[in-house]
Amino acid sequence: MTADRPNERPLSPETLAVSHGYDPASARGAAKPPAYFSSTFCYPSAAEAKALHVAFFDGVEAGAAPGYIYARLGHPNLDMVEARLAALDGAEDSACFAAGMASIFTTLMAFLTPGDVILHTRPLYGGTDALIYGELARLGFKAVGITDAVDPAAVAAAADAAMAAGRVGFIWVESPANPTATIADLALISATADRIAASQGSRPLIAVDNTFLGPLVSNPLAHGADLVMTSLTKYAAGHSDLLAGGISGSADLIRRLKAARTLFGTPLDAHSCWLLLRSLETLGLRTERAFANAKAIATYLKAHPKIASVTWLGFLEEGTPARAAFDRQYRGTGSTFVFRIKGDEAAAFRFLDRLKVMRMAVSLGGTETLICHSATTTHYAVPKQRREEVGVNDSTLRISVGIENPADLLADLEQALEAI
Ligand SMILES: *Cc1c(COP(=O)(O)O)cnc(C)c1O
Numbered sequence: 001m002t003a004d005r006p007n008e009r010p011l012s013p014e015t016l017a018v019s020h021g022y023d024p025a026s027a028r029g030a031a032k033p034p035a036y037f038s039s040t041f042c043y044p045s046a047a048e049a050k051a052l053h054v055a056f057f058d059g060v061e062a063g064a065a066p067g068y069i070y071a072r073l074g075h076p077n078l079d080m081v082e083a084r085l086a087a088l089d090g091a092e093d094s095a096c097f098a099a100g101m102a103s104i105f106t107t108l109m110a111f112l113t114p115g116d117v118i119l120h121t122r123p124l125y126g127g128t129d130a131l132i133y134g135e136l137a138r139l140g141f142k143a144v145g146i147t148d149a150v151d152p153a154a155v156a157a158a159a160d161a162a163m164a165a166g167r168v169g170f171i172w173v174e175s176p177a178n179p180t181a182t183i184a185d186l187a188l189i190s191a192t193a194d195r196i197a198a199s200q201g202s203r204p205l206i207a208v209d210n211t212f213l214g215p216l217v218s219n220p221l222a223h224g225a226d227l228v229m230t231s232l233t234k235y236a237a238g239h240s241d242l243l244a245g246g247i248s249g250s251a252d253l254i255r256r257l258k259a260a261r262t263l264f265g266t267p268l269d270a271h272s273c274w275l276l277l278r279s280l281e282t283l284g285l286r287t288e289r290a291f292a293n294a295k296a297i298a299t300y301l302k303a304h305p306k307i308a309s310v311t312w313l314g315f316l317e318e319g320t321p322a323r324a325a326f327d328r329q330y331r332g333t334g335s336t337f338v339f340r341i342k343g344d345e346a347a348a349f350r351f352l353d354r355l356k357v358m359r360m361a362v363s364l365g366g367t368e369t370l371i372c373h374s375a376t377t378t379h380y381a382v383p384k385q386r387r388e389e390v391g392v393n394d395s396t397l398r399i400s401v402g403i404e405n406p407a408d409l410l411a412d413l414e415q416a417l418e419a420i
């Protein structure tokens with residue numbers, strides 16, 4: 001769309017988030033995108049039906065799809081949301097999926113070869129951890145975790161252990177990681193992929209799970225990642241009312257991914273795409289407010305005598321490798337982090353049960369503030385030792401700060417902390 005580049009001046013992400021990917025001329029001038037609730041699409045003629053199939057199965061240039069066949073292969077709302085996500089991620093193309101996990105699973109299955117080793121940062125989202133160490137381990141894939149992804153010696157040791165175990169097919173990076181907001185140094189990861197390539201003869205793909213900050217604050221593709229993954233369920237959808245996942249990268253990789261998605265049956269449905277398009281319009285506003293609220297809450301908690309520690313990114317110390325990576329890679333401090341109370345599981349539960357404004361639930365990135373006890377909820381399925389090694393113990397609470405009035409959130413915390 002030419003309207004996206006008036007006078008060739010590139011538009012800012014906040015502007016692209018409002019309208020990119022939808023052309024009113026494609027839908028009788030409707031100012032806002034219609035939702036196309038149709039599982040199948042009619043062919044204008046038998047010859048055009050054949051042409052559509054030739055184009056789909058034998059390959060068409062990215063963006064030149066001549067029409068639609070069946071919604072599992074692609075549909076108009078999917079094209080709109082993928083165009084918008086690709087623009088925000090600074091990618092050639094994107095693919096959207098029925099959930100973040102569907103995007104992770106489809107990606108790993110599309111690109112791994114039998115016996116491959118997955119080198120990954122720690123901690124990992126509970127679902128990713130369970131997928132890699134459960135279902136994928138069952139299929140023979142091995143995994144090696146990096147204990148500290150901003151420390152060159154720790155990354156080198158993990159890379160050596162991974163290469164000793166087999167061909168390294170993937171480097172799966174989560175940064176900032178769920179739930180502790182732990183950072184990986186993406187330049188270090190990229191240099192490690194080069195070293196692995198020189199040793200084994202094939203370069204592992206680098207995928208970065210960018211869910212915690214999202215495309216307006218973090219663009220891993222600009223720092224050496226091949227693919228960026230986002231659970232769009234979280235900040236992008238932003239209202240805790242749908243599940244979605246997105247992967248962005250080069251046109252070649254995304255074409256391969258979309259072919260796998262068609263067979264795995266994991267594309268995002270029209271209704272969720274439509275809601276997501278609407279949600280993306282306010283991503284900038286919501287992010288700004290939630291980040292400001294998070295700063296107020298993190299600052300309050302850090303000074304509270306009943307709180308042992310707070311992992312909010314704004315507290316990364318000057319002069320540390322993590323702070324240096326943060327400054328290079330990110331433009332914001334996020335609104336999801338963990339804090340540890342001075343107390344055990346029972347004290348944590350008493351505190352949680354007393355909250356009145358904050359809701360107790362898993363998930364993050366919604367307009368409402370959510371809080372949960374990580375060890376017994378999001379990371380319940382992660383074995384105790386692996387959980388504690390990455391800083392999730394019985395005193396750990398994860399908070400996703402929403403867009404409410406911060407005074408109400410602070411007052412709620414204050415009265416509930418009396419229970420500890
Ligand atoms: C939620 C989440 C996922 C999984 O996304 P779903 O949409 O729930 O399937 C993956 N990674 C991170 C960091 C998450 O927070």
